[in-house]
Amino acid sequence: MxxxxxxxxxxxxxxxxxxWALCFIAPTIIGLIVLxxxxxxxxxxxxxxxxxxxxxGNVFIGFANYAKVFSSSEVWHSLWNTIKYALIEVPFGVVxxxxxxVFLNKKLKGTSLFRTIFFLPMVCAxxxxxxxxxxxxxxxxxxxNNIFGTNVxxxxxxxxxxxxxxxxxxxxxxxxNMVLFISGLQxxxxxxxxxxxxxxxxxxxxFFHITVPLLSPTTFFIVQTRIIGALTIFDLMFxxxxxxxxxxxxxQSIVYxxxxxxxxxxxxxxxxxxxxxxxxxxxxxxxxxxRAEKKLVYHP
Amino acid sequence: xxxxVAIFLAVLMVAAMMAACGGSNSGSNSGSxxxxxxxxxxxxxxxxxxxxxxxxxxxxxxxxxxxVKVNVEVVDxxxxxxxxxAGASGGTMPDVFWMHSNTAQMYMENDILLDLTDxxxxxxxxxxSKYYEGxxxxxxxxxGKIFAMPKDHDTIALLYNKAIFDKYGVxxxxxxxxxxxxxxxxxxxxxxxxxxxxxxAMNTSNNQDxxxxxxxxxxxxxxxxxxxxxKIGSDESKAGMEMMRKLLTVGAPQSVVAxxxxxxxxxxxxxxxxxxxxxxxxxxxxxxxxADYYWSLLPYADVNGNGTCEKEExxxxxxxxxxxxxxxxxxxxxCYSLIAYFCSEEGQKLQAEKGVTMxxxxxxxxxxASAFEGMDVSPFIKAxxxxxxxxxxxxxxxxxxxxxxQKGAFLDPWQNPEDSALMATACDxxxxxxxxxxxxx
Numbered sequence: 001m002x003x004x005x006x007x008x009x010x011x012x013x014x015x016x017x018x019x020w021a022l023c024f025i026a027p028t029i030i031g032l033i034v035l036x037x038x039x040x041x042x043x044x045x046x047x048x049x050x051x052x053x054x055x056x057g058n059v060f061i062g063f064a065n066y067a068k069v070f071s072s073s074e075v076w077h078s079l080w081n082t083i084k085y086a087l088i089e090v091p092f093g094v095v096x097x098x099x100x101x102v103f104l105n106k107k108l109k110g111t112s113l114f115r116t117i118f119f120l121p122m123v124c125a126x127x128x129x130x131x132x133x134x135x136x137x138x139x140x141x142x143x144x145n146n147i148f149g150t151n152v153x154x155x156x157x158x159x160x161x162x163x164x165x166x167x168x169x170x171x172x173x174x175x176x177n178m179v180l181f182i183s184g185l186q187x188x189x190x191x192x193x194x195x196x197x198x199x200x201x202x203x204x205x206x207f208f209h210i211t212v213p214l215l216s217p218t219t220f221f222i223v224q225t226r227i228i229g230a231l232t233i234f235d236l237m238f239x240x241x242x243x244x245x246x247x248x249x250x251x252q253s254i255v256y257x258x259x260x261x262x263x264x265x266x267x268x269x270x271x272x273x274x275x276x277x278x279x280x281x282x283x284x285x286x287x288x289x290x291r292a293e294k295k296l297v298y299h300p
Numbered sequence: 301x302x303x304x305v306a307i308f309l310a311v312l313m314v315a316a317m318m319a320a321c322g323g324s325n326s327g328s329n330s331g332s333x334x335x336x337x338x339x340x341x342x343x344x345x346x347x348x349x350x351x352x353x354x355x356x357x358x359x360x361x362x363x364x365x366x367x368v369k370v371n372v373e374v375v376d377x378x379x380x381x382x383x384x385x386a387g388a389s390g391g392t393m394p395d396v397f398w399m400h401s402n403t404a405q406m407y408m409e410n411d412i413l414l415d416l417t418d419x420x421x422x423x424x425x426x427x428x429s430k431y432y433e434g435x436x437x438x439x440x441x442x443x444g445k446i447f448a449m450p451k452d453h454d455t456i457a458l459l460y461n462k463a464i465f466d467k468y469g470v471x472x473x474x475x476x477x478x479x480x481x482x483x484x485x486x487x488x489x490x491x492x493x494x495x496x497x498x499x500x501a502m503n504t505s506n507n508q509d510x511x512x513x514x515x516x517x518x519x520x521x522x523x524x525x526x527x528x529x530x531k532i533g534s535d536e537s538k539a540g541m542e543m544m545r546k547l548l549t550v551g552a553p554q555s556v557v558a559x560x561x562x563x564x565x566x567x568x569x570x571x572x573x574x575x576x577x578x579x580x581x582x583x584x585x586x587x588x589x590x591a592d593y594y595w596s597l598l599p600y601a602d603v604n605g606n607g608t609c610e611k612e613e614x615x616x617x618x619x620x621x622x623x624x625x626x627x628x629x630x631x632x633x634x635c636y637s638l639i640a641y642f643c644s645e646e647g648q649k650l651q652a653e654k655g656v657t658m659x660x661x662x663x664x665x666x667x668x669a670s671a672f673e674g675m676d677v678s679p680f681i682k683a684x685x686x687x688x689x690x691x692x693x694x695x696x697x698x699x700x701x702x703x704x705x706q707k708g709a710f711l712d713p714w715q716n717p718e719d720s721a722l723m724a725t726a727c728d729x730x731x732x733x734x735x736x737x738x739x740x741x
Binding site: 053054055056134137138139140141153155156157242243244245246248249260263264265266 | 382385388389390406409410412503504505554555556557558559560565568570696698699702705706707711714715
């Protein structure tokens, strides 16, 4: 950004260049406007409306939907469920992936095989993953209860169902986090480790004093994107929990609640309000994280 | 040259995107003008893959005379309504599709569906009085206009596993069974197996094929004739649900049925008997152990205590789908002609013979009973000799129907069936849920 555009009129060649540039990015711009921006603003508008059937006859009602959302214990409960899910998925997903990445970054036989295995869940369709886990957890015929000889209602007991769901989340996300960590690890110069070895540092000391701080930009990136990902979780609850499941109330995420109101019950306006509520919450979380970035990330 | 290629590519990309957004999927929509252009093919959407083969065969028969091709596509229940609603809100709808009591009123009020009134009036071969009253009324708007023709009707019966009854020495269900008899039999099975096999199983979501029928048998109702009121909190309804509660004490617990559907539990030999709708016959007919499966009439409630079943003591829910077309189709003549064929005596008889479903027209379902070789499904037809009630619906059924299945309504007593006070409270809560939902419609 060194050359500043001259304030004079552009030359013919520059104009032509600008037109061409616009032509080339037009597909993306149109796509973004049609598929992202328009729906986003429409959602915002709908959140102020009592929506009619089939997108017709929306009536502006001001902040009535918002008042209902903020006073609804169901919404707050779902937000808390979502946070609980994030509290399992993010820390465990990051720590386990980091440990695996450190091992798989070493020059050992079969690392690429293991990398592939750990990355596989990421390639599977989330709905398929959820279906498989649903059967593993099944109280009557599930593999887990059969192996351990237990009779635990993994996904129907309100006390443990949220943990069971969290475990699926961790399992699905480890591979993705791991690949990011490996690429971060490969950017750390080997000299640090050589020097540390000469000074007599053990592997564990090396991990905590070289790997962890030098990897912190990657870690921060993963934590931030995973928090946002976890707060918008939907497919797991949708696929695993039946509507009549006793534990649904303690596991349904806020996006699930949105889906239920907007698409099952056909109350688009209230659904839109729930989503805007979530957007605001994510914005606050992201803002705090960005502020904390300077303190948490090690800049050599 | 390079520039030409670049322009070409850019145009192509934009065009491709537009095409992707527009997404036309049926031949009949490409015609220009409002009338005249005859479609070369018609897209039909349904949600039940069990019926796809039969419906396609009947449609092919129609193609023989009309020359218009018909593509029957299956979209599963949940996505069906999402897609249809998106199509109705400004996208592309299929030409001909099924309507259901959950949503019919909303679609009719918003003029989404093709008005069939004039076509039917002009068509001398159609006699609307031949169809089931409840199904016909459902698809007739308050101003008398008809938006869908009755495709079928379904009823409910009791399904039991003879092998399990034999094993625990329990007498088979008979036509004279009361709900109390069902309870005794279920208790024997559950006790006899030490809880390994359950006598019966029912989830809160088994409403039309389950606990609704108890409410009506005992004289209550879920939604009144006017579709604007409910008596689910009345003493009669409470008596029905109290009987339900007794059945639950000897049935599979809620945590089990929430994870595995009652049909899967039955098919894996974990449950002795369940109530089921006629739309499920095929699933059991093609199941592995189908030789052990037998159908019987739904039990009745001996309200007057005389020991025999009066007509108004045995109730089965019935529901019927409707064949409807989109109001925006370019070739309404052909679409109507297809619908009229599906609902004609010939089409309806074919539907029954092929074992697709029972008819929406009365008196065409005899053939249905013999469509399943080696399995007697006559109880579904016999149920009509007693009382039928149309599946409860209001303008926005899903709102209260879902709420009734969850916490704060019937999930509470289901979870703890030993406590009879919970069931009475749930009925009171349900009364309020339905009344509130109707008030907000």
